[in-house]
Amino acid sequence: GEDVEQSLFLSVREGDSSVINCTYTDSSSTYLYWYKQEPGAGLQLLTYIFSNMDMKQDQRLTVLLNKKDKHLSLRIADTQTGDSAIYFCAGRRESRFNAGNNRKLIWGLGTSLAVNP
């Protein structure tokens, strides 16, 4: 089946680290993405990781991938109030039947991150 699951809410204090977790069921997912949606805005791609990587770091963001457990996490260091948003995990499923440009993303429901001053 195609499933991506995330916790719905996370609350942290400003300056702490946030860790948003995601689990997925489809082992054929080759790219895994994190998107951010700020209130009233569209989705913004934050970062992505290819399935043959364990970790990717980009400034305050660290993505960890455990392929064996099908677990993906996004760590935000020194969380700021401006990081308050909904964070979506998405996986791109590859299939020999999905040629060209009709691959689709499977999305989680999003984790709402609240950063308290």
Next chain:
Amino acid sequence: DSGVTQTPKHLITATGQRVTLRCSPRSGDLSVYWYQQSLDQGLQFLIQYYNGEERAKGNILERFSAQQFPDLHSELNLSSLELGDSALYFCASSVGSGRTYEQYFGPGTRLTVT
């Protein structure tokens, strides 16, 4: 600014009506995706077009239809609207080159059906 534009920003209409949402992809992007985001269903993929042709279909109702025009802009038509159709409708575009092909999202159209 992702480069993807959507109009209108807000739309309020009554049940039974029909509306058209418009999306202009980023310059050079050939793929357009439509998503519906509601509080109880989360983000749902509706449909994808690539260079004018339908390429993938998700949870799109029969009352909904979409098309992509030769200039690559896309329209999502919603008819016989019901209260449950109230949601944010996002359009996204991508190059579709077979690499990571990030999807760039527009700001969304908020539809309220009363």
